[in-house]
Amino acid sequence: MKKHIIGTLLLGGWSLMMLTLLQSCDKQEVFSYESEHALFFERWKQVSLSERYRLDTVNYSFSHYVGVEDIEHQFKINLIGNLLEEDAEYKVIVVDSLTTATEDQYTIKNPVFRKGRSSDSLTVVVHKTPVLKDKSxxxxLRLVENENFGLGYMGYTDVRIRFNDMPTQPTWWTKEVxxxxxxxxxxxxxxxxxxANEGFTTFEGLSLTEKRKIALNTKEYISEHGITEKNGDPMEIPVY
Incomplete structure (x- = not known):
């Protein structure tokens, strides 16, 4: 009986170890750095047990941000190693073979990882230009090694932004909305x-009360200014 129990425990421990290894392989969490500190981009955000979304690939349409000329996005970067005692610059390059944006369409802000932090962010600003009306x-961008940082997990070095100014329906404008x-x-x-709503950009993160207020403001604005759809049909807001 004792041998059977010991064998079961050993088998259970081996299974747990194998499961951990498989999960690590699935996430491609393989160290590729040799320096004291290493960086990698956060790739996924878990929003529930069965749902997650990518953080390393984002899409923007300037048509969703009426009157906005520049859109800023921050990609999260994580640190492997001890926390920094001083701010340190890391290196990011544009991958030309995987980029169609021109230099006047983006700005990469100062890539510095700040001291005392386990994570930081790379700020990228994309700029509206006339050609974006017709194409996306x-x-x-890619993290590369420099004198301050090596690379962390393999497969976590690249991020991508797709953007245009073509009039498409925002993702937050759901059937419920x-x-x-x-x-x-x-x-x-x-x-x-x-x-009709100064500073408005999205319904995401708003309460039902806030959403209703925005809809009512818009309905009143339409009535006051006699606004119609492009084809002359009434512009309808269903909220009361």
Whole structure:
């Protein structure tokens, strides 16, 4: 009986170890650095037990940000090793073979990892240009080694931004938003929502009360200014 128990415990421990190894391999968490400190981009965010989304690839349309000329995005970077005692610069390059954006369409802000932090962020600003009305472009960035940092996990070195100015429906304008608050999407209606609600950019993160207020403000604005859809149809907001 004792031998059987010991054998079961050993087998259980071996299974747990193998499961851990498999999970690590699935995440490609293989160290590739030789320096005291190493960096890697955060790739995923877990929002529930069954749902997660990518953090290393983002999409923007300037049409969703009426009147905005520049959009800023921050990619999270994690540190392997002891916390820094002084700020240190890391190196990021543009991957030309995986980039269609031109230099006037983006700015990479000062890539410095700050002291005392286990994670920081790389700030990238994309700029609206006339050609984005007709096409989407993308920018791919890559962490590379320098005198301060090596590379962390393999496969976690690249990030990408796709952006355009083509009028597409925002992802936050869901069927629920359509039925309960704003009605069917049109670019003219989005422009009107922005005009009626100073500082508005998105429904994401807003309470039901805040969403309703935005919809009511827009409905009143439409009535006051006699705004219609592009084809002359009434611009309808279903909220009361």
């Amino acid at each position: 472009v993308h920018l791919t 359509e039925l309960a608050f704003l009605g069917p999407y049109s670019y003219e209606k989005l422009e009107t929502i922005v005009a």
